[in-house]
Amino acid sequence: MFDAFYFLTGGTSGIGAETARVLAKRGVRVVMAVRDMKKAEMVKERIIRENPEADIMLFEIDLSSLSSVARFCSQFLSQDLPLNILINNAGVFSPNLEFSEEKIELTFATNFLGHYLLTEMLIEKMIDTAEKSGIEGRIINLSSVIHSWVKPDCFSFPKLLHPIRYNGTRAYAQSKLATILHAKALSKQLKDRNANVTINAVHPGIVKTGIIRAHKGLFTDSLFLIASKLLKSISQGAATTCYVALSNETKGLSGKYFADCNETNCSDLANDESMALKLCTQSRALIHGYLDESQKHYLPNVCLM
Template structure:
C-alpha cells in the first residue's frame, strides 16, 4: 500500500510538472503566466478563463445562413465548438467516423437549440479516399461554406500507419486536414465572393509545436518514422498545422480571396486524447492539476472567437492563445519552411491520388 501511495504521488507530481511546463512555454514571461492563471483579459477583452459562450455573446448580428464544418465534433472542444456555433445560428456540418457518437452530439445540441441545423457525414481523416468521398458528398448538398474548423486530433501512443501507409498522428492531424481544406477551398472562396462575408478557417494546433527542432522536421521521416516518439509525432503534426495556416494565408492574400486562416492553441484541456488513459490514478492526477487545466468551454473559446467575432475580421496568418494573438516558434514562422512543406504535401497528394489541387 505504501509503495502504491508513493507511486500515485510521483505520478501526480509528474503531471503537475508537465502541465506547468506547458503553461510556462505558452506564456513567454512571468507576467504572462500570472495572466494565464488569474484569467486576466488580454487586448481582445478575453483571457484564459473566458468561455466559448462568453466570447460569442456579441455575435448576435451575424450574417444569416452561415455554414460551418467542424472536424472532431463528436467530443471535447470540437463538440463544444459545434454547440456554441449552432447556438449562434450557424448551420453545422459534422464530419464523423463514429456516426453514433455524432448523432448523440446532434441530439444534445438540438435539445438546447431546437432550431439548430446539423448535418452528419461520414469521414475518416486518416484516409485520403474517405476525405474525397466526404467532400464530394458535402459539395453535392450545394450549400455555402463560410467556416472550416480543422479541430480533430489524434495522439497515437504507438507507431501505427494509416491505410495510405503514413504515420497515423501525422496523417490525421496534418495530412487529412490539408487535403480537406484544399478540396473545400474553392467552395469557400466562391461563398465569400457571392455573399461578401469573409470565409474563416481555424487550424487547432498546440503550444507543444514549439518543442520541435528543425532537424526533427523532415517530411519523409514524419511520414514513415524509423524511431517513433509519440509526443514528438504529435508536436510535429501541430507545427505543420501552423505552417499550413501561415502559408495558406499568404496564398489567399496573393489572389485577393476573402478568406482568413489562423491557428490556435486551445489550452490544456482534459480532452478525449487524455481520456484514453481514464482511470482512478489518471483522474486523481488531473483533479490535483485542475487549477492549471481549462474546462472544455474555455478550451473552445479561442476557436469560436476566431470563427465568429467581428474583432478578428481581416486578421489572417496569425497564432492565437486565450483569444489573443501570441507568438509561435521561430520554425513555425519560417516562411520558406512553410512553403516547402506545402509543396511537398501537394506533391504527395497528387502522386497518390492523381487529384488536381490548386497550382
C-alpha cells in the same frame, strides 16, 4: 441565418462538441464531419434538446485516410452548398506507432495531412462563397503550444510519414507545428489572390479531452497532475476557436496564432516561411497521388502553398 454554413471536423466530444454547440446557438447551420456517426448523432440530439432550432448536418469521414477525405469532399461539393467557415478541429494522439490506410504515420495523417487535403478541396468553394456573399470566409486550424517543442532537425517530411524511432508526444507536437505552417503558407497565397478568406491557428489551452483520456499511463497522468491548476474546462478550451471563428475583432487577420482569445507568438520554426512552403509543396505532391481526375478537379485553380 441558416444560409451561413460552418464546417467542423471532430465534433463528437470535447472541444469539438462544445464548438458545435456554440455555433448552433449562434443560429448558423453546422456541418459536422466525423468518424463515429453514432456519437455524432448523440451530440446532435443533445444540442437540439438545448436549442430546438439548431440545424446540424452530419457526414462521415476518416481524416486519417486520404481516400476517405477525397470521397467526402466530392460528396459534399456535389451538393453545391455554400461554405463560410472551416474549423479543422479533429485530432488524435497515438502513444504507439500506427499507420493509416495509406501507410502514413497515424498522428500526422490525421492531424495534418487529412486536414490539408480537406482544405485544398474545399478552398475554392470558400473563396466562391465569400465572393458571392460578401462575407469573409475563415479557416481555423487547431494547434497546440506543444508545437514549440519541435526542433528543426526533427522536422523532416519523410520521417514524419515513416518515423524510424517513434515517440508519441513528439509526433503530436510535429503534427501541431505542421498545422501552423499550413496556416502561414495558405494565408500568404490567399492574400496574393485577394481572396476574402482568412486562415489562422489556435491553441485551445491544456484541456483533458478524450485524446488524453484514451491513453492513460504514468506519463500522462503525472503530466496532468502537475498541470492540474492550469487545466481549462471544455468550454474554456473551445473559447479561442469560437472567438476566431465568430468575432468581429478577428476580421481581416490571417496567418496568425491565437491563445486565450488573443493573438500571440508561435515558435521561430512555425514562422519559417521556407519551411512552410516546403511542407505544403511536399504535401500537395503526396496527395495528388491518391486522387482520381474527378477529385483533382476540385483542387485550387492555383497552387495554394
